[in-house]
Amino acid sequence: MDASRIDLLAGWLAGTDIDLLELRSPTRLMRLQRGGAKAGGAPAAPAAVAEAAAPAVPAGTSVTAWTVGVFLDRHPLRAQPFVQAGEAVTEGRLLGLLQIGSLLLPVVAPCAGIAGTLQVASGSTVDYGTPLLAIAPSVSA
Structure with a gap:
């Protein structure tokens, strides 16, 4: 900042x-x-x-729900998901949303890497700490 x-x-x-x-x-x-x-x-x-x-987030980390809510892999008004499995992501990239009533809260990548497959279905109710997807380390050239 x-x-x-x-x-x-x-x-x-x-x-x-x-x-x-x-x-x-x-x-x-x-x-x-x-x-x-x-x-x-x-x-x-x-x-x-x-x-x-803060301490660096290790690559190969699991992105978890930071509050209870309904996990959405895309905005309710859009057809395209925020991220696809195998796609390179940067730290802070929007990966999904946690919906609480009409409130949509961001789920962002804690580190750069390669997005894995979703570990919960979009529209699933999740608890605090529920694994949502993993981010694998990027392969350096």
Whole structure:
């Protein structure tokens, strides 16, 4: 995430009563903490922004449901699935959706590699941690 987007998020955070915003991806962690008075009335340090690399996601990893819902391999208004087995994917690529009521939440690739076959049928109800598909390591030339 570039500095202008972090500044934008920090500005939005300053206009709320949220003290800490934490954003995570499989490979990154970013925390925005709003300044203010700490216990005892002492002023806090300026808003802290920390972006640290999380542990690398190993290739050959299984993509799992991060919440309960209905897994969709394509958008309800589209015929084409987001990814086909054997297709090369990049980190962060949209692989599917988790539907909770009318809300559609993204399922993204935690690492680059080759998409495997779906491990659940599209339209299946899944629980937290249900394996959805695997991503195999890319073969280097």
